[in-house]
Amino acid sequence: MKNKYLLLRRITQIGILALFMLSSCDFILKGNLSSSILFNSISLSDPFAYLQIFLASFSLNFGLFISAFLVFIIYALFLGRAFCAWVCPINLITNLAGVIRQNSNLKSSKITNFKQNTRYFILFSILLLSFIAQEPVFEKYSHIGIVTRGIIFMQSSAIFVAIIIFLLDLFVQKNLVCSHLCPLGAFYSLISKFSFLKINYDLNKCTKCMKCKTICPENQVLAIITKNSGDISNSECIKCGRCIEVCDDDALNFNLINFMKGKK
Ligand code: SF4
Numbered sequence: 001m002k003n004k005y006l007l008l009r010r011i012t013q014i015g016i017l018a019l020f021m022l023s024s025c026d027f028i029l030k031g032n033l034s035s036s037i038l039f040n041s042i043s044l045s046d047p048f049a050y051l052q053i054f055l056a057s058f059s060l061n062f063g064l065f066i067s068a069f070l071v072f073i074i075y076a077l078f079l080g081r082a083f084c085a086w087v088c089p090i091n092l093i094t095n096l097a098g099v100i101r102q103n104s105n106l107k108s109s110k111i112t113n114f115k116q117n118t119r120y121f122i123l124f125s126i127l128l129l130s131f132i133a134q135e136p137v138f139e140k141y142s143h144i145g146i147v148t149r150g151i152i153f154m155q156s157s158a159i160f161v162a163i164i165i166f167l168l169d170l171f172v173q174k175n176l177v178c179s180h181l182c183p184l185g186a187f188y189s190l191i192s193k194f195s196f197l198k199i200n201y202d203l204n205k206c207t208k209c210m211k212c213k214t215i216c217p218e219n220q221v222l223a224i225i226t227k228n229s230g231d232i233s234n235s236e237c238i239k240c241g242r243c244i245e246v247c248d249d250d251a252l253n254f255n256l257i258n259f260m261k262g263k264k
């Protein structure tokens with residue numbers, strides 16, 4: 001199926017939100033993206049949220065540490081920055097803006113020209129601010145928290161913030177929120193340097209059509225294309241699989257799929 005990863009991602013993203021919303025399913029998953037409980041027994045916490053809480057309070061809550069460490073290990077060792085493409089609800093909004101942009105040839109406004117590294121500056125500023133203000137600032141005021149809680153508890157604030165994100169990505173700058181500003185995406189990029197899951201590129205199959213680079217929301221990660229075969233090592237890749245889906249030459253695939261098929 002052509003768009004199987006897109007379909008799977010939408011099922012995962014909406015499914016997670018639905019589980020949070022349905023109290024009748026709280027034996028499967030309850031809480032929100034910052035802190036949740038799986039099968040009434042496994043605590044999961046956002047490691048970036050934990051870091052802010054630690055810097056704000058300078059106290060070590062052992063239970064919280066373990067639940068954040070578990071999530072940290074899952075992404076750092078295996079999934080990489082997959083949170084952005086497979087879990088975060090903001091991705092639904094920014095993808096929609098991206099599709100409209102692409103099909104309407106909208107140009108970025110000249111008002112802003114944020115570099116992709118801006119997100120790392122914001123990330124470290126937030127950690128510093130959490131320490132100074134003695135509160136986890138991103139947790140309290142983040143666009144992800146407002147939209148997620150808004151969807152779960154049916155608050156109108158979610159619609160308001162979602163519209164702002166949509167308009168920013170549509171009219172101000174391409175992929176502005178997720179590829180330039182979001183500190184959580186930057187955090188997952190930083191911890192994913194050595195994660196297993198990667199996109200693999202086969203130079204011998206590539207016909208240099210560049211459809212992958214056109215569709216990729218973080219196309220700087222595809223610098224390897226046309227140069228060498230191998231894994232895309234840039235950890236800013238969100239593992240969305242769009243590059244795989246648009247490639248008619250079978251030159252890209254998840255390394256996990258190649259591994260399971262016994263290819264190198
Ligand atoms: S970059 Fe931030 S807002 Fe965008 S998908 Fe990732 S965590 Fe969500």
Ligand code: SF4
Binds near residue numbers: 218232
């Ligand atoms: S390289 Fe592929 S999987 Fe990674 S972000 Fe780009 S389109 Fe998505």
